[in-house]
Amino acid sequence: MTSAHAGGEPAYYxxxxxxxxxxVRSIEVSPATVVEWIKPEPVSELERRCMEQLLAGEYEIxxxxxxxxxxxxxxxxxxxxxxxxxxxxxxxxxxxxANGDLVNASAGTYLHCVTATLPxxxxxxxxxxxxxxxxxxxxxxxxxxxxxxxxxxxxxxxxMPIFHDGELIAWSAALAHQPETGATExxxxxxxxxxxxxxxxxITPMRIGQDYQIRADILEMLVNQMGRAPRMxxxxxxxxxxxxxxxxxxxxxxxxxxxxxxxxxxxxxxVVEAEEASRRRISRxxxxxxxxxxxxxTIGREPAxxxxxxxxxxRGSDIIMDYTGTSPENDSAxxxxxxxxxxxxxxxxxxxxxxxxxxxxxxxxxxTWTVPHGxxxxxxxxxxxxxxxxxxxxxxxxxPLVLSRMMFASVDHDQVAAPISNVGAGMVFAGPNQYDxxxxxxxxxxMNTEGHGARFDCDGVDAYGFPWGHAGRxxxxxxxxxxYQYMRLYFGLRTDSGGFGMNQGGLATESAVCPRHVPIMFFxxxxxxSLIPVSVGLFGGYPSASLPGIWIHDTNLWEKLTRGDTxxxxxxxxxxxxxxxxxxxxxxxxxxxxxVAKNGDVIVQLAGGGGGYGDVLxxxxxxxxxxxVAGRVSRWTAENVYAVRFIEDSTAVDEDATASARAATRAxxxxxxRPYAEFVAAWQERRPAEAALTYFGSWPDGVxxxxxxxx
Numbered sequence: 001m002t003s004a005h006a007g008g009e010p011a012y013y014x015x016x017x018x019x020x021x022x023x024v025r026s027i028e029v030s031p032a033t034v035v036e037w038i039k040p041e042p043v044s045e046l047e048r049r050c051m052e053q054l055l056a057g058e059y060e061i062x063x064x065x066x067x068x069x070x071x072x073x074x075x076x077x078x079x080x081x082x083x084x085x086x087x088x089x090x091x092x093x094x095x096x097x098a099n100g101d102l103v104n105a106s107a108g109t110y111l112h113c114v115t116a117t118l119p120x121x122x123x124x125x126x127x128x129x130x131x132x133x134x135x136x137x138x139x140x141x142x143x144x145x146x147x148x149x150x151x152x153x154x155x156x157x158x159x160m161p162i163f164h165d166g167e168l169i170a171w172s173a174a175l176a177h178q179p180e181t182g183a184t185e186x187x188x189x190x191x192x193x194x195x196x197x198x199x200x201x202x203i204t205p206m207r208i209g210q211d212y213q214i215r216a217d218i219l220e221m222l223v224n225q226m227g228r229a230p231r232m233x234x235x236x237x238x239x240x241x242x243x244x245x246x247x248x249x250x251x252x253x254x255x256x257x258x259x260x261x262x263x264x265x266x267x268x269x270x271v272v273e274a275e276e277a278s279r280r281r282i283s284r285x286x287x288x289x290x291x292x293x294x295x296x297x298t299i300g301r302e303p304a305x306x307x308x309x310x311x312x313x314x315r316g317s318d319i320i321m322d323y324t325g326t327s328p329e330n331d332s333a334x335x336x337x338x339x340x341x342x343x344x345x346x347x348x349x350x351x352x353x354x355x356x357x358x359x360x361x362x363x364x365x366x367x368t369w370t371v372p373h374g375x376x377x378x379x380x381x382x383x384x385x386x387x388x389x390x391x392x393x394x395x396x397x398x399x400p401l402v403l404s405r406m407m408f409a410s411v412d413h414d415q416v417a418a419p420i421s422n423v424g425a426g427m428v429f430a431g432p433n434q435y436d437x438x439x440x441x442x443x444x445x446x447m448n449t450e451g452h453g454a455r456f457d458c459d460g461v462d463a464y465g466f467p468w469g470h471a472g473r474x475x476x477x478x479x480x481x482x483x484y485q486y487m488r489l490y491f492g493l494r495t496d497s498g499g500f501g502m503n504q505g506g507l508a509t510e511s512a513v514c515p516r517h518v519p520i521m522f523f524x525x526x527x528x529x530s531l532i533p534v535s536v537g538l539f540g541g542y543p544s545a546s547l548p549g550i551w552i553h554d555t556n557l558w559e560k561l562t563r564g565d566t567x568x569x570x571x572x573x574x575x576x577x578x579x580x581x582x583x584x585x586x587x588x589x590x591x592x593x594x595x596v597a598k599n600g601d602v603i604v605q606l607a608g609g610g611g612g613y614g615d616v617l618x619x620x621x622x623x624x625x626x627x628x629v630a631g632r633v634s635r636w637t638a639e640n641v642y643a644v645r646f647i648e649d650s651t652a653v654d655e656d657a658t659a660s661a662r663a664a665t666r667a668x669x670x671x672x673x674r675p676y677a678e679f680v681a682a683w684q685e686r687r688p689a690e691a692a693l694t695y696f697g698s699w700p701d702g703v704x705x706x707x708x709x710x711x
Contacts, residue, residue, distance in 0.1 A: 018128060018129055019044075019046070020044045020045065020046070021044035021045075021046040021047055021098060021099065021264070022098055022099050022124065022128070022168065023041070023044075023099065024037070024041060024099055024100060024121045024124045024125045025037070025041060025042075026125065027125075029122065029125070029126075029148075030147070030381065031146070031147040031337040031338075031379075031381050032337065032338060032371075032373065032378055034118050034122070034147075034148065034149050034337075034339050035337075035338040035339040035342055035369050035371075037100070037117060037118050037121045037122075037149070037339075038114060038117065038118070038339060038342055038361055038364055038369075039361070039364070039365050040101045040271050040275060040361055040362050040365055041097075041099045041100070041101055043268060043272065044099075046264065047097075047264055047265065047268040049261075049265075050261045050262070050264040050265030050268065051265040051268055051269050051272070052265075053261060053262070053265055054262070054265050054266065054269060058266070059266065059269050059273070062254075062266050063104075063266075063270065063358070065254070066095065066103070066104055066266075066270075067104065067106075069095070069247060069250040069251070070093055070094075070095065070104060070105060070106035070247070071106055072246070072250070073093040073106065073172075073174070073243055073246045073247040073250070074091070074092075074093045074106040074108075074243070076242060076243060076246045077091065077093055077174050077176070077239060077240070077242065077243030077246075078091065080235075080238065080239035080242045080243065081176060081235060081236045081239035081240075082231065082232055082235045082236060082239075083176065083177070083178050083179060083232055083236055083441070084179075084441055084442065084443075084444070084475050084480070085154075085176060085177040085178065085179055085442060085444065086176040086177070086178075086236065086239070087475065088108075088444065088448055088466075088472055088473050088474065088475050089108030089109070089448070089465075089466065089469050089471045089472035089473055090108055090109050090176060090177040090466070090468070090469055090472060091108045091109065091112075091174070091175060091176035091177070092105050092106065092107045092108065092109060092110075092112040092113055092116065092173070092174070092175050093105065093106050093172070093173065093174045093175075093243050093244070093247055094106075094107075094112075094113060094116055094172070094173045094174075094175075094359075095170060095171070095172055095173075095247060095251065095267070096117065096120055096170060096171035096172070096173065096267075097170060097171075097264075097267045097268055097271060098168050098169055098170055098171070098264065098267075099121070099124060100117055100120040100121035100124055100171065101117065101268075101271045101360070101361055101362070102114070102116070102117045102271070102359070102360050102361040102362075103170075103267045103270045103271060103358070103360055104270055104358045104359050104360060105359045107350075107359055107469070107471070108466075108469040108471045108472055109177070109347075109466075109468050109469030109472070110343075110346055110347045110350045110351060110359065110469065110470075111151055111155075111343045111344060111346070111347055111389075111468060111469075112151070112155065112157070112175045112343075113343075113346070113350065113359050113361075114339070114342060114343035114346045114361065114364070115149050115150055115151055115155075115339060115340070115343045116149075116157055116159065116173045116175055117149070117361055118148065118149020118150075118339060119141070119143040119148055119149045119150070119157065119159065119205045120159055120171050120173070121149075122148050122149060122205050123135065123141060123205050126205075127205075133207070135161050135168065136161075136163075136210065137161065137163035137166075138209075138210055138211040138212045138213075139160060139161055139207055139209065139210055140158055140160055140207065140208055140209030140210070140212070140213075140214060140241050140244070140245075141158065141159045141160065141161075141205055141206065141207055141208070142156065142157070142158050142159075142203055142205070142206060142207075142208040142237070142240075143156075143157055143159075143203050143204065143205040143206070144156040144157065144181075144201065144202065144203045145202045145203055145204045145205075146202075146336070146337060146340065146385050146388070147337065147381055148204055148205055149339060151340055151343065151388060151389060152188070152189065152199075152385055152386045152387070152388050152389060153181040153183065153188050153189075153199050153200055153201055153202060153386050154177045154178050154179055154180075154181055154187075154188035154189065154386075155175060155176070155177050155178075156175065156176070156178055156203070156236070156237070156240065157173055157174065157175035157240065158173065158174050158175075158208075158237070158240035158241045158243070158244045159171055159172065159173035159174075159244055160172050160173075160241075160244045160245060160248050162248045162251045162252060163252075164252050164255035164256065164260055164263070165255075165260060167260055169251070169255055169260050169263050169264060169267075170251050170263065170267055172244045172245075172247035172248045172251065173244055174239075174240045174241075174242075174243030174244045174247070175240065176236060176239070176240065178232060178233070178236055179229075179428060179440060179441050179442040180226055180228050180229040180232060180233070180430075180440035180441075181199065181200035181201045181225075181226075181386075182200035182201050182225040182226055182227070182228070183198060183199045183200035183201075183386065184198045184199075184200075185428075185524060185594045186228055186428055186429075186430035186440040186522055186524070186594065187428030187430070187440060187442060187524065187526070188200065188386060189333065189386045189387050189390075189428070189526050190333060190384075190386060191300040191301050191332075191333070191387070191524060191526065191591060191593050191594070192300075192301055192593065192594075193300075193332070193333040193384040193386055193387075194331045194332065194333075194384060194710065195331075195382055195383070195384050195710045195711075196381075196382050196383065196384055196385070197382075198333075198384060199333070199384055199385075199386045200225065201222070201225045201226075203222075206218075208222075208237075208241075209241065212245065214237065214238065214241055219234065219237060219238075222234075222237055226440075227438070228430055228438055228439075228440035229430075229438060229439055229440040229441070230438070231437065231438075232439075232440070232441075251263065270358045270360055270362070271358075271360050271361070271362035272362060273357075273358065273362070274354075274357050274358045274360035274361075274362030274363040275360075275362035275363065275365040275366070277354075277357050277363075278354055278357060278362070278363040278364075278365070278366055279317035279365075279366050280317070281353065281354070281412065282314065282316075282317045282318070282319060282366050283316060283317045284410050284411055284412065285314060285406045285407050285410045285412065286314070286406060286408075286409055286410060287314055287315055287316070288313075288314060288406070289311055289312070289313045289314075290311070290312045290313075290314070290402040290403075290405045290406050291309075291310065291311045291312075291402065292309075292310050292397075292398050292401035292402050293307055293308065293309050293310075293325070294307075294308050294394055294397045294398055294401070294534050294536055295307050295308070295394075295532045295534065296308075296334075296390075296391070296393060296394060296528040296529060296532070296534050297528070297529060297530060297531040297532045297589075297692075298334070298527070298528055298529075298530070298589060298590075298591045299330050299332035299334045299695055300332045300333055300334055300387055300390075300526075300591055301332060301591075301593065303530070303531065303589055303692070304330070304692065304694055304695040304696070305327075305532075305688060305692040305693060305695070305696045306327045306330075306334065306376060306391070306394070306695060306696065307325070307326060307327045307394075307696065307702055308323070308326050308327075308377075308394025308395060308397075308398055309323060309324065309325030309326050309398075309702075310322070310323055310395075310398040310399075310401075310402055311323075311324065311325075311402075312402040312403070312406065314406055317366055318366050318367075318368065319366055319367050319368070320367075320368045320370060321342075321345065321367055321368065321369050321370065322370040323341060323369075323370065323371045323372065323375065323377050324370065324372050325701070325702055326371075326372070326375040326376060326377050326394075326702065327375065327376050327695065327696050327697055327702050328374055328375055328376065328695075328697045328702065328703070328704035328705075328708075329374060329375060329376050329378075329379035329380065329383055329704075329708055330376065330695040330708065331384075331708050331710065332384060332387070332695075333384035333385065333386045333387040333388075334376060334387050334388075334390065334391040334528075335376050335379035335383040335384060335385050335388065335391065336376065336377055336378075336379065336385050336388035336391055336392060337377075337378060337379065337385065337388075338369055338371040338377065338378050340377075340385070340388050340392060341369065341371055341377045341392060341395050342364070342367070342369050344389075344392040344395035344396050344399075344468075345367075345395050345396075345398075345399045346364060347396060347399075347467075347468060347469075347470075348396065348399035348400050348403070349363065349364070349367075349399065349403075350363065351470050352400070352403075352415050352417070353403060353407065353412065353415055374704055376391060377395075380708065380710070382710045383708075383710070387526065389468060390526060390527070390528045391528070393422035393423070393467070393528050393529075393534045393535075394534060396419065396420065396422045396467055396468070396534075397419040397422055397534050397535055397536065397611075400417060400418065400419045400420075400453065400538075401419060401536070401538065404416040404417060404418075404538060413456065414456075414457075416455065416456040416538075417452075417453045417454065417455045417456065417460070417538070417613070418453035418454045418455075418460070418499060418501075418505060418535075418536075418537050418538035418541050418610060418611030418612060418613045419453045419534075419535045419536065419538070419610065419611045420450065420451070420452055420453050420460075420464070420467045420535065420610050420611075421450035421451045421452075421453075421467055421505075421506075421508055421535050421544050421607060421608045421609055421610050422450070422467045422534050422535050422608075423450065423508070423527075423528070423529045423533055423534060423535050423544050423545070423546065423547060423607060423608025423609075424446050424447040424450045424467075424508065424527065424547075424606070424607030424608060425446070425447070425525045425526060425527025425528075425547060425549070425590040425591070425605065425606065425607070426442050426443065426444040426446070426447045426525070426526055426527075426605075427442065427443040427444075427513065427523055427524070427525050427603060427605055428440070428441070428442050428443075428523065428524050428525075428526065429441060429442075429443060429484070429485075429486070429521055429522065429523045430521075430522045430523075431485070431518065431520065431521050431522050432485075432518065433483070433484055433485040433517075433518065434484075434485050434516075434517035434518060439484065439485075441484065443480070443484075443486070443513060443605070444466075444474075444475075445474040445475060445477075445480075445491065445509070445511055445605070446508065446509050446510065446511050446605040446606060446607040447466060447467075447607060448465060448466040448472045448473055448474045448475075449463035449464075449465070449474050449508065449509040449607065450463070450464070450465070450466070450467055450508045450509075450607045450608065450609070450610075451463065451464060451497060451498050451505050451506030451507050451508040451544065451607070451608065451609030451610040452464035452465075452505070452506040452610045453499075453505055453506070453535070453538070453610035453611045453613070454498075454499065454501055454503035454504055454505045454506075454537075454538075454541060454610060454611065454612050454613035454614075455503060455613065456503070456613060457503070458503055459498075459503050459504045459505070459506065460498060460503075460504065460505040460506030460609070460610035460611075461506045461610075462493055462498075462506045462507040462508075462609075462632075463493060463506070463507065463508065463509050464506055464610075474509075477491060481516075485515060485516060485517055485518040485521055486513045486514055486515050486516055486521065487513065487514050487516040488511060488512070488513050488514075489511075489512040489513065489514055489557075489568070489569070489602060490510075490511065490512055490569065490570050490571060491509065491510075491511040492509065492510065492511075492570070492571065493507045493508075493509055493510075493631075493632065494507060494508050494509055494510040494545070494571075494572070494606060494607065494609070495507075495571070495573070495631055495632060495633065495634055496545060496633060496634050496637050497510075497544060497545040497606075497607070497608055497609040498544060498545075498609030498610055498612065498632075499533075499535065499536075499537045499541050499542040499543050499544045499609060499610060499611040499612030499613075500537075500541070500542040500612045500616050500619075500633075500637065500641050500642065501537055501540065501541030501542055501611075501612025501613045501614045501615070501616055501619065502540075502541070502612075502613060502614025502615055502616065502618040502619050503541070503612065503613040503614060503619070504612055504619070504623075504627070504633075505535070505537070505541070505542075505544055505609045505610030505611050505612045505613075506609050506610045507609045507632055508544070508545075508606070508607035508608050508609045509607055510571060510572045510604070510605065510606050510607070511604070511605045511606075512569075512572070512575065512602050512603065512604045512605065513602075513603050513605065514557060514600060514601060514602050514603070515597050515598065515599050515600065515601055516599065516600075517599075518599060519598070519599055520596050520597065520598055520599070521596070521597050522594060522595070522596055522597075523592075523594070523595065523597050523603060524592055524593060524594040524595070525549055525590060525591060525592035525603075525605075526591060527547065527549075527589075527590035527591050528590075528591070529546045529547065529590065529608065530546055530547060530548055530549065530589045530590040530591070531546060531589075532546065533545065533546045533608055535608055535609075535610060535611045536611055537611040537612040537613065538611060538612075538613050538614075539613060539614055540613075540614050540615045540616075541611055541612030541613040541614055541616075542611070542612045542616065542641070543611055543612075544608035544609045544610060544611055545608050545609060546590075546608065547590050547606035547607070547608060548587055548588070548589075548590060548606070549586075549587070549588045549589050549590045549591065549592045549604070550572065550575070550576060550585070550586070550587055550588075550602075550603075550604035550606075551585075551586045551588075551592065551597070551601065551602070551603055551604070552575075552581060552583040552584065552585050552586070552601060552602040553583055553584050553586070553597065553598060553601045553602075554583050554584055554598065554601075555581050555582060555583035555600050555601060555602060556581065556582040556583065556600075557581055557583075557600045557602065558599075558600050560580075560581065565580075567580040568580070568581075569581065572604055572606060575602070575604065581602065583601075583602070590606070616641055616642050616643075617642070617643060617662050617665060617666065619642055621642070621644050621653045621655065621658050622653065624638050624642045624644045624653070625638075625644070625646075625651060625652065625653045628646075628651050629651050635651075643658065643661040643662045643664075643665045644658050644661070645657035645658045645660075645661050684700070687699055687700075
């Protein structure tokens with residue numbers, strides 16, 4: 001039972017007296033075990049009784065009301081902050097039951113719908129009955145620490161307990177990516193990090209405010225950690241608290257209107273409905289085991305082959321997601337913990353298979369996560385994890401590969417699609433801008449305009465958005481150039497970037513930015529696919545395009561623009577081949593370590609398209625012709641990949657010649673065919689170069705060969 005102090009301040013719960021409806025399953029909290037809190041807590045008798053009191057139609061009506069609360073809150077949150085990542089959609093606002101289960105969310109990035117549950121449950125588990133801490137009305141809590149349930153340092157969240165009439169009835173949260181953490185490099189995702197101690201600010205769940213006010217001393221401490229971008233930390237900390245508080249107000253208003261038991265019943269009903277609906281849906285998919293392997297080609301500071309493996313076993317309404325076979329952890333920032341893998345997998349699950357269900361952790365109750373210790377997906381607690389989202393482009397591609405196969409011969413066939421790109425590289429930049437204001441930001445326009453995977457029935461969407469957050473969008477170019485110290489030279493769709501197939505993956509974008517109005521600008525590029533694309537095709541479709549890193553320094557760009565030269569490049573192919581801009585051209589991996597760019601240098605940003613679907617020879621030649629005319633596909637690709645032939649000196653398809661070329665290609669394929677056992681025997685003799693296997697583990701099983709020791 002709770003009581004209220006004079007003035008209405010609720011007391012903390014005494015040790016040993018936590019009501020059943022507020023209990024959280026006890027676990028030995030560690031980075032490897034908090035994944036267990038993703039599953040919903042058991043329904044208490046109080047919650048069951050409250051659900052039974054809901055009248056017919058009330059759940060549906062008030063579900064929509066909660067959705068409106070969330071939409072309003074996200075708008076307030078977005079308008080209150082300053083970071084470009086918040087404004088472009090890398091954020092969530094969410095509502096939780098009193099014992100921390102996710103009810104629903106308005107999500108730019110579904111990742112945090114999963115992980116923001118975990119710090120809430122940790123606070124309940126650890127501090128609720130601690131008389132030195134407690135949980136009181138008006139508290140503002142804050143966290144970003146991955147080992148307590150976060151993703152990586154840049155993702156900071158504010159969360160608040162929601163009390164009414166002295167009772168804890170819910171929680172609210174607001175979270176956004178912030179591209180600065182005070183790490184060893186600007187941007188919060190340091191490529192050189194080897195341990196957690198290189199990654200900057202790591203906030204375990206802590207109270208930063210009380211009586212609905214952020215404490216000035218704690219805010220000062222947080223800002224002090226962000227010398228590269230102090231304004232961002234000060235403003236966006238308040239923005240997160242503002243978002244969580246707006247949602248708190250709306251839930252309290254609902255409780256005042258309908259009562260605490262109504263709110264408890266409504267919120268728990270969301271979690272129960274999500275679980276029951278997701279299990280019904282899974283039950284109609286085909287039982288069996290479905291496997292996939294994908295790769296990235298870097299650990300940040302150097303090229304390296306890293307494998308992600310997934311074996312998904314579906315029986316009835318349960319799915320075991322087993323990541324055995326994934327490469328061992330390494331001493332870079334390309335590591336993570338099991339709940340981070342689950343969260344990335346949920347990005348696909350929420351947006352596709354369960355796109356019409358509440359964004360609740362009830363939807364994930366059917367999933368069991370098996371993540372082997374010592375792998376990059378289940379690293380030691382002292383591992384660096386700040387680039388875990390880039391590593392988890394593996395998980396983002398594995399999920400659609402296995403679940404599309406699982407759904408293929410079911411009534412949910414319309415959800416079958418190849419993986420989204422997950423190939424882009426963002427540019428982190430830092431230094432005083434043209435107004436002499438220190439900034440540390442991410443230029444993520446190409447990452448927010450990657451290509452969608454091809455569907456079973458149509459091509460993927462061009463420049464659809466951000467693979468980690470499907471509502472993400474590119475920042476307005478004029479706004480960016482006004483606020484930051486660069487000019488954009490070009491920005492458009494990238495030819496041949498989508499995976500080829502019967503249906504083609506959506507195209508991605510390409511861009512080039514040039515430091516302007518300042519003598520120098522620090523920058524780095526964070527990516528994962530220069531040699532091997534992670535966004536592979538489905539059922540014979542091609543993977544997306546990979547991407548090089550290109551940097552031109554000591555240029556004559558401003559002179560050319562001042563003269564009005566007509567040979568200014570409009571895309572990366574022109575830039576790299578015509579060399580109309582003088583300067584030193586550097587071609588390297590898409591991951592570019594922190595360096596100094598001068599005024600007028602050209603920094604190329606590329607993204608990859610979505611994976612293709614089906615055999616390229618089954619693509620309608622008329623569609624290939626249309627793509628060539630529009631510049632979406634090069635003539636070379638049309639002729640050499642799609643085996644399309646054109647009438648001489650035109651882009652019109654020669655149908656007879658195309659039929660002959662495709663017949664010859666099929667015959668050539670048959671000539672290369674061999675019995676399966678013979679193929680496997682020959683394939684197993686193949687081996688990547690030793691330099692690529694430095695961090696892979698033993699070949700081909702990927703077992704750790706050199707233990708990691710961090711100091």
